[in-house]
Amino acid sequence: MDADRITQLIYLGILLLAIGGWVIVEYRTRLGLALRSALAWGMIFVGIMAGYGLWGDLRQNITPRQMVTEAGELVLPQAEDGHYYMTLQIDGKEILFLADTGASNIVLNRNDAETLGIDINGLPFLGEAMTANGTVRTARVKLAKVVSGPFQNSDVTAWVNEGAMDTSLLGMDYLGMFKIRIGDGQMVLSR
Numbered sequence: 001m002d003a004d005r006i007t008q009l010i011y012l013g014i015l016l017l018a019i020g021g022w023v024i025v026e027y028r029t030r031l032g033l034a035l036r037s038a039l040a041w042g043m044i045f046v047g048i049m050a051g052y053g054l055w056g057d058l059r060q061n062i063t064p065r066q067m068v069t070e071a072g073e074l075v076l077p078q079a080e081d082g083h084y085y086m087t088l089q090i091d092g093k094e095i096l097f098l099a100d101t102g103a104s105n106i107v108l109n110r111n112d113a114e115t116l117g118i119d120i121n122g123l124p125f126l127g128e129a130m131t132a133n134g135t136v137r138t139a140r141v142k143l144a145k146v147v148s149g150p151f152q153n154s155d156v157t158a159w160v161n162e163g164a165m166d167t168s169l170l171g172m173d174y175l176g177m178f179k180i181r182i183g184d185g186q187m188v189l190s191r
Contacts, residue, residue, distance in 0.1 A: 066149065074149040074178075076187040084187040086170055089147040090116055095168060099187060101180075103171030105129075106143075106158035112168045113141070113160045125162050136163035146174075151191060153177070 027034035066076045066086060076084040076099060084099040095112045107129070110120055123139035138159040146156045156174065178189040 068149040072150050072190065074151065074189040076189070078185040078187070084182075085167075086148060088170070090143050091145055097170035098167045099175060100169045100171055101175060103169045104173060105169075105171045106156065106174050107138070107165070107169040107171065108141070108158055108160045109165035109168050110160070110162075116143075118160060120160065123160055125160075127159065129159070129161065131161075131163065133163060136161055138162065148189075151178075151189075 023034060027037075066074060068074055074086075076086050079085055086097050086099050087094050088097060089095075093115055095108075095115065097106075108116070108118075113120055118141055123141070125137035125139045127138040127140065128135055129138050138161055141158050141160055143156040143158050144154065146153045153174075175189075178191055181188040181190075
């Protein structure tokens, strides 16, 4: 054991001794109450740990993810906010997009562009786009490999938005490659 571990153990021992001493003094005549309180706090701790451990499984049921049917269609469930979200694998990295039939292009926010290894500072922001937040500058980029479920495309044009965006947008230049059906709380994409 190194010196840091020994110091941590000494600190924890002193802390345990202090808390234990307080419990003994506070509950010296009420040991039953002390035991019930300790069990209640133990159950709360175990419940929190179980909830944390199961959160990944619960989240899948609360917010279902896209799936591929046996017929080779890509099904996007409608999210709680009424939108459809699609995860694309771009050059081996997963990026979440808002499927936006009102947008013309694929638009990457700054964070997603950086995740893909695009040097934001080196981009020539020569284009402009009209958004709900006003006019923003854009820079054109090429995405070498874009995979969505069973579908794959190469050399896809996208735009990096210089403005503030929470989620990247998947516009009609990409969605237009699919037959789209919307209904029953799902967007179904097929070719």
